[in-house]
Amino acid sequence: MRALCLSLLLLPFTHLLSQEALPLSCLKSGIYLGSQFGYSWIASPSKSHEIESCDRGHFAWGISGGYNLNILKMLSFGLEVGYNDNGRSTLTFASHNRYEITSRDWNLLATTTYLLCPNFGILLKGGAAQVTQRFCRDHIVDSDHLLGKTRERKFLPTASLGLTTCFCHYFFPFITYRGVFGHNQRRFPKKWCGRNKIATVHSVMTGLSVNF
Numbered sequence: 001m002r003a004l005c006l007s008l009l010l011l012p013f014t015h016l017l018s019q020e021a022l023p024l025s026c027l028k029s030g031i032y033l034g035s036q037f038g039y040s041w042i043a044s045p046s047k048s049h050e051i052e053s054c055d056r057g058h059f060a061w062g063i064s065g066g067y068n069l070n071i072l073k074m075l076s077f078g079l080e081v082g083y084n085d086n087g088r089s090t091l092t093f094a095s096h097n098r099y100e101i102t103s104r105d106w107n108l109l110a111t112t113t114y115l116l117c118p119n120f121g122i123l124l125k126g127g128a129a130q131v132t133q134r135f136c137r138d139h140i141v142d143s144d145h146l147l148g149k150t151r152e153r154k155f156l157p158t159a160s161l162g163l164t165t166c167f168c169h170y171f172f173p174f175i176t177y178r179g180v181f182g183h184n185q186r187r188f189p190k191k192w193c194g195r196n197k198i199a200t201v202h203s204v205m206t207g208l209s210v211n212f
Contacts, residue, residue, distance in 0.1 A: 026166040027113060028211060029070045032078075036176075036207025037061040042089035042101055042133075043182075043200040058087025060203050066111065068211070078111040080125065086180075086201045100136045103201050105129040105180060107158055120165050129158040129180050131198050154198045157181050164209075172209040178202070 040060030066080030086103040109127035116122065132153045162176025182198035 026119065026169055027068070027070045027073060027076045027115060028169065029068060029076070030211050031067050032065065032172075032209045032211045034064045034172075034207055034209035035062065036064075036174075036205040038203060038205030038207075040086040040103075040201060040203035040205075042086065042103055043202070058089070060087045060205065061085055062205065062207075064209075066109075068111070068113070074115040074121075076113045078113075080107075080109045080111050080127075082107050082109065084129075084178075084203070086203060089199075101133060101199065102136070103131060103133045103180075103199070105131040105156075105158070105201075109158070109160075113164060119167065120163070123162040123164045123174055123176060124160070125176075125178075126157075126159040128155050130154075131156050131180055131182065131201070133198055152198050154182070156198060170211050172211065173206070174209065175204070175206045177204050 038060055039057055041057040062082055062084035064080055064082030066078050068076045068078035070076045084105050084107065086105070088103075089101040091099045091101070107127060107129040109125045112124040114122050114124075130153065132151070135150045158178065158180045160176045160178035162174050164172050164174040166172050180201040182200045
């Protein structure tokens, strides 16, 4: 399963083995729209001795749109707005209580694309994300595990680093690592809900941007 996921993530870049070099002007100023999908995991409190199992990873997806300003043909800067659904994390305790954490965010990002060669480059993004996380009681056996607040919303820093390529001057496949930097929890439940805490979220995604 992991091998299949990896092959899907790298699929957009397989054409580089046979594609002829594109001219240096493949980066152009203009509006773009994009979408992505991949794997995301939430930094849940998996170190607690009370936790029997922790399934932190899940399918993730997102959409984005923005504007790029091309400078010196090999370099562009831009501004991007996006939405990401980062999936869920499931915690199961020795008492057989089960909880589910979900995470979603809207983000505003500054972007930079730098071509290392005519058809291959580095993609950098950074900015702020409004993150909403929910902590839901999925299956409760022991009523002693009581939570305060079950929903938190907060602005957090976010950044991503990736690789991109281009063809036909309009299509830009990419693969990125992205982090939304909150708290890495180690205890449950005292330091989680009801104390304005948001967990760090990591994701690896592949997608496609279309320039207009």
